[in-house]
Amino acid sequence: MSEAATIDALAVRVCRAVRHAQQDHQSWISIDHVHDRLGLQDLRTVDAAVAFAKAKGWLAITGTPAHSVLLKQGAP
Numbered sequence: 001m002s003e004a005a006t007i008d009a010l011a012v013r014v015c016r017a018v019r020h021a022q023q024d025h026q027s028w029i030s031i032d033h034v035h036d037r038l039g040l041q042d043l044r045t046v047d048a049a050v051a052f053a054k055a056k057g058w059l060a061i062t063g064t065p066a067h068s069v070l071l072k073q074g075a076p
Helices: 003-022 031-038 043-055
Strands: 059-062 068-071
Touching: 003 031, 003 043, 003 059, 003 068, 031 043, 031 068, 043 059, 043 068
Parallel strands: none
Antiparallel strands: 059 068
8 A cells, every 4th residue: 555545545435423422513623532442552654644634624723733623514
C-alpha cells in the first residue's frame, strides 16, 4: 500500500473518530482526544492524516499550533 493510500485511510479513521466523539453535536474536538481514540503511537502520522483530511475539506482546524478539529459536511 502506498503512503498516500495509508494517509488517506487514516484520514477517514480520523474523521470517524471525530464524528464519534461529537456524537450528535457539532463541536470542536481536541486533536489529543483524536490521538487517544485512535490509539496509535506515531503522533506525526496522525497529524499528517489530520492535515490530509483538512486539505480534502473534511475537517476544519483551529489553533496555532493546531489543537482542535471540527468535522465538516461531506466528511467520510
